Amino acid sequence: MFSREHLLNELQEEFPLVKDWLLYIRDNSEDTQWVQQLIEDSPKTFEQCVLYLSEGIRLLPTRPVRLSVFSQIITLDANAFLPTTSLGKLWLHVLAETKRVHNNQPIELPKTRKEINTLLKDHHLHREDITDSVTVVNLFAEISSGYHPMWEAAVHSQSVMTVPLRECVKLSAVYPAHEQPIVWVVDNAEVFSRIVDRVPALPMICTQEEWSCSAGEIFDRLIANGAELRFVGDLTPKGIVRAEELLLRYPDRTRTWQMDVETYLKAKDDTTDLTEEDYALLDKHHVDYLACLKDEVRDQGHPGYLITVVDELIKQLNHYYRK
Known part of the structure; x- marks a missing residue:
């Protein structure tokens, strides 16, 4: 039975x-x-x-x-x-x-x-490997047979590419098309576009406030090839948490840029208040050098958006990445 x-x-x-x-x-x-x-x-x-x-x-x-x-x-x-x-x-x-x-x-x-x-x-x-994607500019890539011609052509024409996971997993190496081994991870699509317009030689990845598997594949290959990541995100609880996530994933090869109290006070949006969810996010993760920024955002009670200070960011980047 x-x-x-x-x-x-x-x-x-x-x-x-x-x-x-x-x-x-x-x-x-x-x-x-x-x-x-x-x-x-x-x-x-x-x-x-x-x-x-x-x-x-x-x-x-x-x-x-x-x-x-x-x-x-x-x-x-x-x-x-x-x-x-x-x-x-x-x-x-x-x-x-x-x-x-x-x-x-x-x-x-x-x-x-x-x-x-x-x-x-x-x-x-x-379930599929097409919709998961990452947007990049000024990055070279290699496959088992050598330089990837599509990535090489995009660099020479300074074209932005959105690459699906299906293609990312085929790559054996990725590295910046610049003498400086730095790749800028921009978490805001509008800020990314504005920077591309005026600093066309800057090696960048646009993550659009989401960690896609495609982005992870590119990050891993960049780090393996000796590159460093510079995270550029909005000065909001969500943006700070995402910075911490990347810092914790690659602690020795990642830094944030312009995510400090001085920039926050310039970018602060006094018309928008933090929500209870925002305050809870500020208690998530712990990276010491972002603690002061978290405290300031918590005390002020307002988010900060980089699009407000994007012209200043572009001016600084142009100093190092002239055409």
Whole structure:
């Protein structure tokens, strides 16, 4: 006679990589009824799914991989891990389990497409590799056969390129097209465009207030090739936190620029007040040399936007990057 309890106990012994998830399933909570039904409908199918789930956890990538490629490796079926399939839904449930801080927390299965994509992205998996992209200017790149002709042509014509993740992962090296080994990471698209207009030789990356995997791939290759990053972000709680995130990721090769009290007081927008969420962000992360800026923003209670002082920024950059 079939025993769900006995099956789950056996699977825990056989597949220790998903043991915590199986323990959660064994508790038979209300939010796992759909899993219980899968077990009841076909114990053998569920057992095969657990094998694939365990292999998926064992082979989780450390670099971006398309979900279909990952699925092909694990199951020999490129569509097996699609979120619309039973295995795909179980896979999301397992990934969601890895995000829990405490075992007594419920597993929150992502519901929207955005939530699903975010959960997959957190584990270096992507349903596609076109929409995730990064915008760059004045950067050379190499592939296994040598200089990348598209990046080289863009440098010579001082053209801005938006490069999808699909192309970023093919690169073996990236470096600035300038004698100074510095690349400027500009977090505001309008500021980026204004700087490109008047400092066309500046090696820059535009992140647009979002850490795309494409940007991460470019950052990693720049750092590996000896470049330094200069983060230029708005003087807002969100901008400061993003600066700290980059500083913590590459502590020895990253600095901020013009993110100080003096610039903040010039860029401050007195017509806009900080929200409760903004104040909470100011308590997030800890990088000592941004502490004074955080304190000033907290005391003043207003955000600061670099577009207000962009002409001054351009004047300083032009001093070092003349045509």
